Amino acid sequence: MVTFLAGGTGTPKVLDGADRVFDPTETTVVANTGDDVELGGLLVCPDVDTVLFHGGGVLDTETWWGIDGDTTATYEELHRLADAAGLESGPRYLSDDAQTSGRDIARWRRFSGVAEFMRIGDRDRAVHLTRTSLLDEGRSLTDVTRLLADAYGLDVELLPMSDDPVATIVHTPEGPMHFQEYWVHRRADPDVRDVEFRGADRAEPTPAVRDALADPVVIGPSNPVTSLGPMLAMDAVADALEEAPVVAVSPFVENEVFSGPAAELMAGVGYDPSTAGVADAYPFADAFVLDSDDGTALDRPVVRTDTKINGVDDAARVARAVARALAEVS
Numbered sequence: 001m002v003t004f005l006a007g008g009t010g011t012p013k014v015l016d017g018a019d020r021v022f023d024p025t026e027t028t029v030v031a032n033t034g035d036d037v038e039l040g041g042l043l044v045c046p047d048v049d050t051v052l053f054h055g056g057g058v059l060d061t062e063t064w065w066g067i068d069g070d071t072t073a074t075y076e077e078l079h080r081l082a083d084a085a086g087l088e089s090g091p092r093y094l095s096d097d098a099q100t101s102g103r104d105i106a107r108w109r110r111f112s113g114v115a116e117f118m119r120i121g122d123r124d125r126a127v128h129l130t131r132t133s134l135l136d137e138g139r140s141l142t143d144v145t146r147l148l149a150d151a152y153g154l155d156v157e158l159l160p161m162s163d164d165p166v167a168t169i170v171h172t173p174e175g176p177m178h179f180q181e182y183w184v185h186r187r188a189d190p191d192v193r194d195v196e197f198r199g200a201d202r203a204e205p206t207p208a209v210r211d212a213l214a215d216p217v218v219i220g221p222s223n224p225v226t227s228l229g230p231m232l233a234m235d236a237v238a239d240a241l242e243e244a245p246v247v248a249v250s251p252f253v254e255n256e257v258f259s260g261p262a263a264e265l266m267a268g269v270g271y272d273p274s275t276a277g278v279a280d281a282y283p284f285a286d287a288f289v290l291d292s293d294d295g296t297a298l299d300r301p302v303v304r305t306d307t308k309i310n311g312v313d314d315a316a317r318v319a320r321a322v323a324r325a326l327a328e329v330s
């Protein structure tokens with residue numbers, strides 16, 4: 001058995017070839033939910049959905065989000081209507097009162113659907129509608145995710161990190177903003193002063209996640225701050241990782257990031273934006289997989305390979321390196 005901890009790009013990229021190395025029926029993927037938002041009343045879970053769509057063979061692997069070839073008729077109509085009504089686009093937060101009312105799972109991440117600020121595809125939207133409706137029927141996010149995973153024919157077990165709300169809030173000189181405003185709307189432009197995982201002190205990993213963390217754990221090359229941070233902010237997860245054999249793949253080659261805002265976010269919370277900083281962020285990791293060009297000296301075992309992933313063969317190569325590293329520490 002093996003458990004992968006996933007954000008929406010780095011770890012899913014490794015999963016693309018992991019089934020050649022790890023039996024999918026013995027693989028659990030725990031997905032970050034700190035990036036989730038409620039948009040126009042629908043709960044959107046970007047990292048869960050990347051794994052879902054990937055497992056179902058429909059992921060857009062140019063962007064690593066959304067469904068390949070999806071249309072955006074509803075999204076476009078929302079913008080046409082807002083324009084015609086003279087309503088401003090951009091993230092439209094609901095009032096502070098509304099942030100703590102309604103569905104508990106969506107606390108501190110509720111946005112109006114007017115001029116929807118995230119580009120939600122039409123088929124993609126059907127997933128959010130189904131998910132939210134099942135939640136409203138009284139099911140947990142874990143149960144709903146299982147149903148969706150069955151619908152997409154996933155071989156691995158996919159779990160949200162928690163059934164409780166954790167909202168990733170980026171603190172900037174312009175004030176606090178949800179991670180999706182910072183990343184999707186502002187393209188990581190504002191300076192990062194701090195990152196808060198609102199709700200994490202009251203959130204718990206689910207029993208299924210606790211079970212999964214008793215197995216060897218792989219942290220793929222996901223963003224340590226916004227993809228792993230929300231999980232690590234739950235004490236029970238951090239404690240479990242101290243006990244389990246853990247291998248982490250760096251999303252950096254020394255101080256070069258492959259993509260995304262990991263460097264800015266790492267610096268903003270006080271870590272060196274580099275592989276060395278990743279090792280500091282993961283004191284519980286027992287071994288690392290680093291790129292062959294990454295000469296960072298670490299105090300723990302390292303397996304090196306080409307960690308650039310562009311397709312299934314690359315992913316399988318990184319997964320094999322992960323298996324070698326796990327063998328050293330299990």
Ligand code: GDP
Pocket residue numbers: 006007008009010011012013047221222223224226227249250251252257258259260261262307308309310
């Ligand atoms: P997000 O939820 O979309 O932000 O995605 P993740 O947190 O799962 O992954 C983002 C991280 O993936 C970034 O920090 C990238 O550096 C890393 N990444 C993207 N492509 C690659 C790759 O080909 N190899 C490695 N090692 N890391 C990658």
